[in-house]
Amino acid sequence: MVIYNTLTRVKENFEPINTPFVGLYVCGPTVYSDVHLGNCRTFISFDLIYRYLSHLGFKVRYVRNITDAGHLEGDRDEGDDKFAKKARLEQLEPMEIVQKYTLGFHDVMRLFNTLPPSIEPTATGHISEQIEMIRQIIKNGYAYEVDGTVYFDVEKYNQEYNYTILTNRQLADLLENTRALGGQNEKHGRLDFALWIKAKPEHLMHWPSPWGTGFPGWHIECSAMSSKYLGEQFDIHGGGMDLAATHHTNEIAQSQACNHTSPVKYWMHTNMLTVNGTRMSKSKGNGFLPLELFSGNHPLLNHGYSPMAVRFFMLQAHYRSTLDFTNDALQASEKGYRRLMASLLLLEKVKPSDRNSDFNLDEFSQRCYAAMNDDFNSPVLLAELFEASRFINSAYDGKADINLHDLEILKKLLHSFVFDVLGLKEENSQTEDTEKLMELIIRLRTEAKADKNYATSDSIRIALKEIGIQLNDSKENTSWSKS
RNA sequence: GGUCGGGUGGCCGAGUGGCUAGGCAGAGGUCUGCAAAACCUUUUACAGCGGUUCGAAUCCGCUCCUGACCUCCA
Numbered sequence: 001m002v003i004y005n006t007l008t009r010v011k012e013n014f015e016p017i018n019t020p021f022v023g024l025y026v027c028g029p030t031v032y033s034d035v036h037l038g039n040c041r042t043f044i045s046f047d048l049i050y051r052y053l054s055h056l057g058f059k060v061r062y063v064r065n066i067t068d069a070g071h072l073e074g075d076r077d078e079g080d081d082k083f084a085k086k087a088r089l090e091q092l093e094p095m096e097i098v099q100k101y102t103l104g105f106h107d108v109m110r111l112f113n114t115l116p117p118s119i120e121p122t123a124t125g126h127i128s129e130q131i132e133m134i135r136q137i138i139k140n141g142y143a144y145e146v147d148g149t150v151y152f153d154v155e156k157y158n159q160e161y162n163y164t165i166l167t168n169r170q171l172a173d174l175l176e177n178t179r180a181l182g183g184q185n186e187k188h189g190r191l192d193f194a195l196w197i198k199a200k201p202e203h204l205m206h207w208p209s210p211w212g213t214g215f216p217g218w219h220i221e222c223s224a225m226s227s228k229y230l231g232e233q234f235d236i237h238g239g240g241m242d243l244a245a246t247h248h249t250n251e252i253a254q255s256q257a258c259n260h261t262s263p264v265k266y267w268m269h270t271n272m273l274t275v276n277g278t279r280m281s282k283s284k285g286n287g288f289l290p291l292e293l294f295s296g297n298h299p300l301l302n303h304g305y306s307p308m309a310v311r312f313f314m315l316q317a318h319y320r321s322t323l324d325f326t327n328d329a330l331q332a333s334e335k336g337y338r339r340l341m342a343s344l345l346l347l348e349k350v351k352p353s354d355r356n357s358d359f360n361l362d363e364f365s366q367r368c369y370a371a372m373n374d375d376f377n378s379p380v381l382l383a384e385l386f387e388a389s390r391f392i393n394s395a396y397d398g399k400a401d402i403n404l405h406d407l408e409i410l411k412k413l414l415h416s417f418v419f420d421v422l423g424l425k426e427e428n429s430q431t432e433d434t435e436k437l438m439e440l441i442i443r444l445r446t447e448a449k450a451d452k453n454y455a456t457s458d459s460i461r462i463a464l465k466e467i468g469i470q471l472n473d474s475k476e477n478t479s480w481s482k483s
Numbered sequence: 484g485g486u487c488g489g490g491u492g493g494c495c496g497a498g499u500g501g502c503u504a505g506g507c508a509g510a511g512g513u514c515u516g517c518a519a520a521a522c523c524u525u526u527u528a529c530a531g532c533g534g535u536u537c538g539a540a541u542c543c544g545c546u547c548c549u550g551a552c553c554u555c556c557a
Binding site: 009025027028029030036038039040041042043045046080082086100164167168169170173174208218235238239240241242243244245247269270272273274277278279280281282283284287312313316317318319320321322323324326328329330331332333334335336337339342369371375379380382383384385386390394396397401419443449452454458461465470471472473474475479 | 484486487493495496498505507508514520521522545551552554557
């Protein structure tokens with residue numbers, strides 16, 4: 001299996017540090033507002049990665065943090081804490097904000113059928129670990145304190161290590177291009193960033209520390225928590241591409257400065273979700289909320305899309321490509337998703353043949369694994385699955401053969417890839433009452449049709465269509481589905 | 484300005500030297516009281532110019548367009 005490593009900018013063979021164990025750390029959300037769809041894409045991408053690694057038999061410890069403290073507005077190191085600011089706005093305690101949006105995040109993740117991480121640590125729950133790490137960095141000579149605030153000394157660090165290793169930029173260029181930002185008069189260097197920030201009296205969230213009362217800088221939490229749960233060196237660290245240049249660059253620097261080891265073997269970055277070609281982001285205000293998407297309550301949407309249709313939409317693009325979010329594209333995915341699921345249902349009804357199978361299962365299986373082994377290429381996997389889908393439909397029609405042995409293998413294989421690896425699931429969970437009511441309505445309509453009372457049968461069909469129920473007439477019977 | 488990507492058929496989106504990606508839409512067909520749904524078959528492509536090669540969407544050069552990061556964001 002190969003994984004594209006941002007660190008080296010090539011696909012590398014995946015060899016865990018301590019196989020079969022795999023340490024996977026993903027930067028989670030900052031829970032001061034609703035997660036938007038772009039955030040979800042990253043977590044769905046890493047859900048796929050987590051699922052596939054597990055499917056291959058790796059024992060994965062998946063750590064995804066919750067940032068619930070210390071995340072500043074802008075890069076002004078004397079800025080407001082995002083939680084405190086939002087809390088004042090909503091007249092709530094900061095931890096109420098954290099609780100509200102953490103629960104909302106989990107709800108959305110559940111709807112998208114993502115597996116929960118093995119550990120979901122919070123920044124506020126690891127203040128002492130962060131303080132300890134900062135102390136060690138100061139002790140090692142890569143940070144300094146100014147009036148209760150601790151800064152990381154980037155230029156000092158860069159004398160011994162390569163600060164810009166992840167983005168391959170020149171430090172000199174960065175120095176030239178850095179704007180005049182807050183806290184500059186305290187900092188020794190323009191690129192220095194805060195590890196610990198002195199709390200002003202009005203700050204709601206603060207903790208005691210060797211440097212006085214304050215709160216941690218954004219980047220230190222991930223360094224502290226990843227090393228605590230995965231060790232000083234672990235296999236995979238992931239996040240959105242937007243985090244690479246600043247957050248992840250600083251994480252590497254902090255860990256190196258603290259432990260003198262490169263913390264991560266494979267850095268993986270997911271690309272952005274775009275709307276009309278522009279990145280979906282909180283600050284631009286062009287973000288979709290998942291619930292708007294599910295309900296269709298948004299000016300850009302014709303109707304609501306189910307979580308699985310959206311998940312399918314995201315899986316149809318590779319995680320390192322930008323993905324453009326349009327109504328047409330979603331509609332296409334919705335239909336494709338239904339088609340795939342329909343053929344899986346049909347597979348259960350395929351009758352095994354005595355003759356040789358017309359489907360080469362070995363080759364099919366190999367192609368599926370080859371797709372995923374090539375840096376988790378889910379679009380190619382889906383293309384393979386649609387080949388199987390076409391075969392299933394033919395076999396169901398009696399136009400192709402599959403023997404009992406192969407049929408069982410095919411079922412197992414498809415279930416593994418569709419449900420376990422891609423994390424898709426059947427959504428048509430109807431209540432018993434609905435099921436019985438629909439049986440009744442369909443029976444009445446069938447009777448009307450038998451009497452050639454087409455006015456009645458057609459009006460039933462049209463009325464159901466209007467409330468979103470599609471009747472599917474076939475030779476033998478009538479079934480229904482949500483349209 | 485610096486760094487790194489991308490430009491693929493009506494839309495989305497894979498593919499990195501020769502072999503139909505796939506999905507949706509369109510067209511034709513099967514089925515049907517009509518229709519829808521479903522299924523089957525199927526047309527349209529690699530931004531432009533030049534080069535390397537027996538052969539390039541794929542490698543190289545130039546041009547144009549475009550995105551991300553460099554400032555909080557997955």
